[in-house]
Amino acid sequence: MINVAQKNKVRDITAIGLMVALLCISSYIAFPLPFTPIMLTSQTIIINLIAITMNTKNGVLSIIVFYLIGAIGLPVFSGGRSGVGTLVxxxxxxxxxxxxxxxxxxxxxxxxxxxxxxxxxxxxxGMTMIYICGAAWMGYYNGLSFMENLKVSILPFIPGDLIKCVLASFIGVRINKIYGVGNE
Known part of the structure; x- marks a missing residue:
């Protein structure tokens, strides 16, 4: 007979696997923009969905597993990229x-x-942290001025990211209500 702790562990592993799979799929829903090296992806929907529906341990594990499978060479990053070089x-x-x-x-x-x-x-x-980290690294990596960096790393993405945040919030809150997850 399966006890409650085992049942919860199976549920957690399943949820982590599902979120990693969704994050991998969302990486392929990507469009290059001619004025920036950053692809427009649906990843931020899933990142926010993970944050809204999962507890800290499982959410962080989902992201780490995603990074690890991409780092070892599986093409799970935006545009089908992979490898440690993509992460840095x-x-x-x-x-x-x-x-x-x-x-x-x-x-x-x-x-x-x-x-x-x-x-x-x-x-x-969420979006503030993603923009700050992403833009800071992008500016440093490419030697961009503050204004150039703002034009390439943040401004083109704001309208779409606002929509993605609302979509992730709507879906995440519904998931939490239906399944009672994310609040343990």
């Missing part, structure tokens, strides 16, 4: 931002996460 290349700061976003949001979201609070967290905490 021009868009490497965004990878750090993904991890920090999941870590911080899972730590501060609390137990009663509604749509409004979720949108506020994903936009003002």
């Amino acid at each position: 290349g021009p868009s490497g700061g965004y990878f750090l931002g993904f991890l920090l976003t999941v870590l911080v949001i899972t730590l501060i979201k609390g137990k009663n996460l509604n749509l409004k609070k979720s949108i506020i967290l994903t936009v003002f905490v």
Whole structure:
């Protein structure tokens, strides 16, 4: 007979695997933009979904597993890229931002996460951290001035990211209500 601890462990492993799979798939929903080396992807939807629906340990593990399978050569990063070089290349700061976003949001979201609070967290905490980490690394890596960096790393992505935050929040809050996850 399976006890509660074993049942929860199986549920956690399944949830981590599902989120890693969704993150891998979201990396392939990507469009190159001619004025920036950063691809427009649906990854931020899944990053925010992980932050909204998972606890800290499982959320961070999801991101780390994603990084590890990409680092060893599986083509799971945006545009089908892989390898450690991708993690430390021009868009490497965004990878750090993904991890920090999941870590911080899972730590501060609390137990009663509604749509409004979720949108506020994903936009003002999540996207801010992703932009700061991504833009800082992009600017350093490419030797861009502050204004050049702003034009390449942040401004083109704001409208789409706002939509992605609302979408992730809507889906995540519904998942939490239906399955009672993310608040343990």
